[in-house]
Amino acid sequence: MSSNEQFNQISPSEFFYRNRDLAGFSNPARSLYTAVRELVENALDACDHSGILPNIYMTIKAVDPEKPDPKQYILTVKDNGPGIPSKHVPLAFGTVLYGSKFGLKQARGMFGLGATMAILYGQITTNKAVKVKSNADGKTRFDFEMLLDIQKNKPIILKKQEIPSSEQGLSVSICLDGDYAKAGTKIRDYVYQTSLITPYATIAFDDPKGEKFHHKAIIRSMPPAPTIIAPHPYGIDVETIRRMLVDTHYQIPNIDDKMIEKVRTELGMSKKKFAYDEIIKKTEKKWKSLTRPVRVVISLMSFLEADFEKLQRIRIEDVDLRNNKLIYWDYSTSQTLVADMDVESHYYKQLANTVQGESLTHFLSKRFQRVGPTAALEFCKFAKFKPETRVGNMTDQELVKLSDALQQYGGFRSPDPTCLAPLGDGPLEKGIERRFEPDFMAVVQRTASAYSGFPFVIEMGIAYGGKIETRGTTVYRFANRIPLLYDEGSDVVLKVVKDTDWNRYKVNNDSAPLVIVSHICSTRIPYKTVGKENVADRPEIERELRLALQFLSRKLSGYMSKKGQTEMAKKRANLYSKYLPLIAEFCTELSGNKKEPNYKKMIKQETTLTNSDESIEEVEKNG
Amino acid sequence: MAKKETKKQTEKEKIDKSKNLISLLKKHGAQVYDDLENGEFPKFIIPNRSISNIIYDKKLRQYVLGTNASLRSSRNSSQLRSFTQLLWLAFFANKLTHEKKSSTLRDIYYSSQAFAVDFEDQGESDNIIVDLEAILSQPRENFYVFPEERSSIFGDLTIEYTIPGYEGKTQNLSTHPDGYAIGPSMTSAELVDTSAELVIAIEKGGLFTRFVEEQVDKKFKSIIINTGGQAPRSTRTLLKRLHDELGLPVVILTDGDVYGEHIAMVIKSGSANAAHLKGLTVPDAKWMGVWATDIDKFKLPTIPMTESDIKRCYDLLKDPRYQEGLWKKELEVFIKIKRKAELEAFSKYGLNNITEKYLPIKLEESKSF
Numbered sequence: 001m002s003s004n005e006q007f008n009q010i011s012p013s014e015f016f017y018r019n020r021d022l023a024g025f026s027n028p029a030r031s032l033y034t035a036v037r038e039l040v041e042n043a044l045d046a047c048d049h050s051g052i053l054p055n056i057y058m059t060i061k062a063v064d065p066e067k068p069d070p071k072q073y074i075l076t077v078k079d080n081g082p083g084i085p086s087k088h089v090p091l092a093f094g095t096v097l098y099g100s101k102f103g104l105k106q107a108r109g110m111f112g113l114g115a116t117m118a119i120l121y122g123q124i125t126t127n128k129a130v131k132v133k134s135n136a137d138g139k140t141r142f143d144f145e146m147l148l149d150i151q152k153n154k155p156i157i158l159k160k161q162e163i164p165s166s167e168q169g170l171s172v173s174i175c176l177d178g179d180y181a182k183a184g185t186k187i188r189d190y191v192y193q194t195s196l197i198t199p200y201a202t203i204a205f206d207d208p209k210g211e212k213f214h215h216k217a218i219i220r221s222m223p224p225a226p227t228i229i230a231p232h233p234y235g236i237d238v239e240t241i242r243r244m245l246v247d248t249h250y251q252i253p254n255i256d257d258k259m260i261e262k263v264r265t266e267l268g269m270s271k272k273k274f275a276y277d278e279i280i281k282k283t284e285k286k287w288k289s290l291t292r293p294v295r296v297v298i299s300l301m302s303f304l305e306a307d308f309e310k311l312q313r314i315r316i317e318d319v320d321l322r323n324n325k326l327i328y329w330d331y332s333t334s335q336t337l338v339a340d341m342d343v344e345s346h347y348y349k350q351l352a353n354t355v356q357g358e359s360l361t362h363f364l365s366k367r368f369q370r371v372g373p374t375a376a377l378e379f380c381k382f383a384k385f386k387p388e389t390r391v392g393n394m395t396d397q398e399l400v401k402l403s404d405a406l407q408q409y410g411g412f413r414s415p416d417p418t419c420l421a422p423l424g425d426g427p428l429e430k431g432i433e434r435r436f437e438p439d440f441m442a443v444v445q446r447t448a449s450a451y452s453g454f455p456f457v458i459e460m461g462i463a464y465g466g467k468i469e470t471r472g473t474t475v476y477r478f479a480n481r482i483p484l485l486y487d488e489g490s491d492v493v494l495k496v497v498k499d500t501d502w503n504r505y506k507v508n509n510d511s512a513p514l515v516i517v518s519h520i521c522s523t524r525i526p527y528k529t530v531g532k533e534n535v536a537d538r539p540e541i542e543r544e545l546r547l548a549l550q551f552l553s554r555k556l557s558g559y560m561s562k563k564g565q566t567e568m569a570k571k572r573a574n575l576y577s578k579y580l581p582l583i584a585e586f587c588t589e590l591s592g593n594k595k596e597p598n599y600k601k602m603i604k605q606e607t608t609l610t611n612s613d614e615s616i617e618e619v620e621k622n623g
Numbered sequence: 624m625a626k627k628e629t630k631k632q633t634e635k636e637k638i639d640k641s642k643n644l645i646s647l648l649k650k651h652g653a654q655v656y657d658d659l660e661n662g663e664f665p666k667f668i669i670p671n672r673s674i675s676n677i678i679y680d681k682k683l684r685q686y687v688l689g690t691n692a693s694l695r696s697s698r699n700s701s702q703l704r705s706f707t708q709l710l711w712l713a714f715f716a717n718k719l720t721h722e723k724k725s726s727t728l729r730d731i732y733y734s735s736q737a738f739a740v741d742f743e744d745q746g747e748s749d750n751i752i753v754d755l756e757a758i759l760s761q762p763r764e765n766f767y768v769f770p771e772e773r774s775s776i777f778g779d780l781t782i783e784y785t786i787p788g789y790e791g792k793t794q795n796l797s798t799h800p801d802g803y804a805i806g807p808s809m810t811s812a813e814l815v816d817t818s819a820e821l822v823i824a825i826e827k828g829g830l831f832t833r834f835v836e837e838q839v840d841k842k843f844k845s846i847i848i849n850t851g852g853q854a855p856r857s858t859r860t861l862l863k864r865l866h867d868e869l870g871l872p873v874v875i876l877t878d879g880d881v882y883g884e885h886i887a888m889v890i891k892s893g894s895a896n897a898a899h900l901k902g903l904t905v906p907d908a909k910w911m912g913v914w915a916t917d918i919d920k921f922k923l924p925t926i927p928m929t930e931s932d933i934k935r936c937y938d939l940l941k942d943p944r945y946q947e948g949l950w951k952k953e954l955e956v957f958i959k960i961k962r963k964a965e966l967e968a969f970s971k972y973g974l975n976n977i978t979e980k981y982l983p984i985k986l987e988e989s990k991s992f
Contacts, residue, residue, distance in 0.1 A: 580697070588656060590714050592652075
């Protein structure tokens with residue numbers, strides 16, 4: 001890691017400051033839209049993960065309404081989520097790369113960068129402080145006003161206030177350069193579509209012109225929350241493996257007061273007797289029941305013959321297994337010292353184990369999902385690794401080889417989808433029904449599938465007629481409950497929709513009031529661009545989308561043919577009542593008769609015949 | 624005189640025809656009326672005019688329809704409109720025949736609009752007219768529907784009009800050098816007298832004018848007819864009457880290409896389009912030129928055939944009427960030389976070359992086949 005030091009000269013804040021285009025803050029219009037997204041998505045994620053039905057209230061107000069766009073706006077997003085404990089607030093909003101969203105489960109944002117980016121952008125363009133009001137316990141609200149020290153990546157707190165309040169939640173207010181004239185449509189679309197895919201949330205938006213867009217929650221239950229799970233071998237890269245190896249679990253633990261207390265408790269000793277000899281004695285009896293960190297600490301003690309007082313004064317430099325030496329730095333004497341290690345003792349084995357790490361098979365089966373001991377052995381055979389290889393001893397080349405082999409091996413079971421949180425067909429159906437009030441609708445949730453180790457689920461809905469005002473096929477695209485609004489052209493969903501021959505399903509592509517809602521849930525959505533607006537066409541995802549759309553189209557086709565028949569019958573009846581009188585008139589004159597023939601009963605007969613189409617409806621229901 | 628007798632005969636025929644038509648229309652009308660009265664959906668049976676149902680009748684020496692027919696029922700919602708249109712046309716034709724008022728194809732289209740029978744365009748109304756022709760086995764001229772005219776006639780022929788307002792009036796057709804349009808009044812007129820011994824049908828207006836200027840009518844004792852390309856039905860009817868009633872031989876002069884050859888063939892033995900009608904052909908008519916073999920013989924300047932010209936040649940080779948004699952031979956020569964010559968090509972050798980040199984030679988030649 002030491003070679004990276006020169007890059008660390010630039011703080012993450014500064015890096016983002018210089019590259020803000022990447023994160024969607026390229027111009028006032030786009031920036032306003034991106035800021036809205038980041039804050040709303042943070043709010044929704046926070047509520048989702050705490051199992052709270054979200055109630056989001058957003059306002060955008062112009063600082064000076066008379067000025068022409070672009071101009072300064074104040075964007076405020078308030079939620080009823082869990083809030084952030086006051087001690088975390090400065091770091092959460094005042095540093096880039098601080099967040100709780102690490103780990104593998106579905107969430108809207110990835111690392112929680114976005115909100116800070118929005119704050120940073122606001123500060124750059126207006127030099128105004130961000131206002132954060134957080135109430136995490138339902139008793140006290142903490143109000144902050146902060147600026148970001150860009151060079152140091154640290155918050156500067158300008159004001160802090162405590163106010164008693166029973167209203168839990170978080171409110172973030174930033175002042176930023178924006179262009180609502182240009183971004184307004186997108187922002188309103190975003191709010192509308194977000195409410196469509198989050199039917200359990202109430203989302204209200206008051207825009208700068210005083211217009212109100214309030215979308216009430218349609219359902220009162222939340223879809224099940226996703227769980228955090230271990231990664232799947234297919235989705236892994238060398239860097240991730242390296243990080244997994246340097247896990248605290250396999251390092252020599254820090255010896256602090258907590259650790260000492262842990263050792264004491266595990267050995268079941270009183271504070272009085274807690275001395276070196278007693279510890280070793282007790283350890284001999286209890287070794288098997290001790291946890292790994294405790295064993296490691298005691299092993300060190302045994303070789304150093306040191307009690308905790310001494311142990312806290314030194315720092316372990318290296319465990320040299322080749323020469324069986326323990327090298328350490330002594331703070332009290334300021335010198336490097338060496339202790340010998342007895343190869344035969346179980347303390348040695350414990351230390352060696354810790355330093356070398358676990359065996360490869362153990363590592364694979366414990367640290368990855370869908371890999372059991374048998375699969376791990378099979379994989380080692382495939383990749384030509386010795387199963388007992390110690391992962392701690394693996395060279396960089398070996399790690400690359402391991403990572404490549406993990407991708408190539410076909411024997412792992414597909415990823416575990418429990419880390420996904422699809423909306424479910426019930427809520428999706430309700431959402432579509434309430435928003436469009438269509439004549440016909442159908443939804444489908446495909447079973448989980450995976451691409452390169454990342455599980456995903458496709459949900460799709462189709463709606464026709466009713467209060468749908470658009471003509472032609474309108475596609476609403478969502479990924480992890482985020483609406484995708486920009487860069488439509490190159491998206492995989494649109495590609496699949498475009499490839500569909502709608503005539504086959506009795507739908508006129510250009511004039512039909514047709515809406516398709518597509519939702520891709522995955523631990524990692526393969527976005528084509530950093531802006532998170534379109535999904536790349538991975539074959540596995542494309543296939544699932546296609547199957548979902550085909551299923552729905554067939555249902556639509558059934559409806560359309562029934563509808564077509566009813567319409568046809570109506571049309572036929574109309575035709576008869578139009579032309580039969582003419583026929584009667586012409587033939588009367590042609591044949592030289594005085595009176596017109598009695599044809600009216602024929603029209604009546606035909607019109608009643610059309611009602612026989614109801615039998616088709618029955619079939620439809622059964623199907 | 625024999626001519627007088629034929630005149631009386633045709634007059635009688637005409638009245639019969641008219642009466643016959645009216646009763647035929649009435650019969651169809653009554654059938655529809657009865658069907659409605661009985662609560663049944665009326666229908667028409669229309670002889671099928673598609674290519675597969677057209678047969679060449681060697682005895683009649685023309686194309687005739689086979690036995691295939693299609694049903695047009697008012698019960699079928701996709702046929703209801705065209706059924707109504709057909710019945711309307713019968714109703715309208717009945718009116719025209721009673722009042723002896725003539726009408727053009729375009730008139731029919733516009734007249735229909737007063738009755739809300741919804742013709743989409745004239746093409747649709749034209750088709751319905753052919754449907755009615757097929758049902759009645761009568762050409763549309765019989766129920767007073769005529770096409771727009773573009774052909775004309777010139778020569779010493781005296782006619783007597785029969786149309787209302789002109790009855791008994793006579794006209795000699797050599798008094799106006801631009802010729803007389805061949806329309807309903809001409810085809811229905813009595814052919815009273817002529818000094819001509821020959822009818823020359825010519826494909827093009829330009830040559831027609833030249834022929835009049837060069838006094839071909841006097842020099843060759845002929846009536847000159849400009850067919851204006853493919854001869855319209857009224858012109859073919861007139862040609863037939865000139866041949867049948869006045870006993871005049873008919874010769875045809877066309878461009879030296881495959882289309883010219885077919886113009887001659889249609890006059891002689893009818894078109895596939897009118898296979899449902901009889902009395903439009905002059906089986907004894909002779910194609911005088913320009914033949915493929917004339918091109919080389921008279922050293923005519925030529926232009927190359929196009930792809931579609933050549934394709935047309937091969938298409939006609941499959942036609943039963945082109946299986947023998949002159950027709951087949953000339954067609955094959957066209958295919959061989961892949962070049963064509965227009966009537967105007969003779970102008971290379973002087974403007975009157977065609978009338979002074981070519982025509983006499985070919986007229987002489989035509990007597991022998």
